[in-house]
Amino acid sequence: GENVEQHPSTLSVQEGDSAVIKCTYSDSASNYFPWYKQELGKGPQLIIDIRSNVGEKKDQRIAVTLNKTAKHFSLHITETQPEDSAVYFCAASETGGFKTIFGAGTRLFVKA
Amino acid sequence: SAVISQKPSRDICQRGTSLTIQCQVDSQVTMMFWYRQQPGQSLTLIATANQGSEATYESGFVIDKFPISRPNLTFSTLTVSNMSPEDSSIYLCSVTQGAGGYTFGSGTRLTVV
Numbered sequence: 001g002e003n004v005e006q007h008p009s010t011l012s013v014q015e016g017d018s019a020v021i022k023c024t025y026s027d028s029a030s031n032y033f034p035w036y037k038q039e040l041g042k043g044p045q046l047i048i049d050i051r052s053n054v055g056e057k058k059d060q061r062i063a064v065t066l067n068k069t070a071k072h073f074s075l076h077i078t079e080t081q082p083e084d085s086a087v088y089f090c091a092a093s094e095t096g097g098f099k100t101i102f103g104a105g106t107r108l109f110v111k112a
Numbered sequence: 113s114a115v116i117s118q119k120p121s122r123d124i125c126q127r128g129t130s131l132t133i134q135c136q137v138d139s140q141v142t143m144m145f146w147y148r149q150q151p152g153q154s155l156t157l158i159a160t161a162n163q164g165s166e167a168t169y170e171s172g173f174v175i176d177k178f179p180i181s182r183p184n185l186t187f188s189t190l191t192v193s194n195m196s197p198e199d200s201s202i203y204l205c206s207v208t209q210g211a212g213g214y215t216f217g218s219g220t221r222l223t224v225v
Contacts, residue, residue: 024122026173032212032213034212034213034214036213036214036216042218042219043116043204043206043216043218043219044155044204044216046209046213046214047198049213051212066215075169088157089154091188093118096214100157100214101118102154102155103154104154105153105154
């Protein structure tokens with residue numbers, strides 16, 4: 001069945017460094033790729049997304065890239081801050097998002 | 113995007129009992145989704161709830177164990193029935209955002225003892 005693999009499971013960086021989280025997906029019909037941030041004690045929050053007709057999207061310190069041929073997409077966080085510490089989930093779905101497959105999550109620690 | 117209020121935020125329950133989780137949305141939505149997040153794990157869809165019809169359950173989840181109500185376009189409940197320690201998880205309700213993706217409630221942290 002459809003699958004989304006996410007790596008690494010844990011990532012520790014120094015404040016100010018960059019963090020990269022990578023995902024691969026298996027369903028060729030997937031065309032919508034959101035990223036969620038889940039802080040301790042809260043529900044996941046959508047932070048950025050990308051659609052298959054775009055190769056890259058940026059919003060301030062976060063960016064997402066998509067290689068549809070290779071079925072890879074990545075989250076890039078630059079100039080990391082302690083408040084970036086959280087669990088990040090990638091996901092893949094078809095337009096409408098009614099069947100969304102989530103990655104296993106990456107626990108990011110940003111050390112001050 | 114919609115604002116979701118979910119309660120209770122946490123509970124500790126005895127095995128064999130049931131817990132009903134409530135989800136209130138500040139706007140009318142056609143579909144509401146219930147997810148389970150086991151400790152340290154990803155999100156697994158339990159069921160999709162449409163107003164006025166029975167919920168659609170994903171493989172591995174059954175109505176007898178997780179009955180869902182959807183009495184109107186802003187409210188839904190999920191009941192976890194006859195609980196066992198294996199049901200200890202975070203339960204999340206969500207709705208789709210207009211531009212894509214989900215808005216999630218803050219979750220219900222359930223511990224079964």
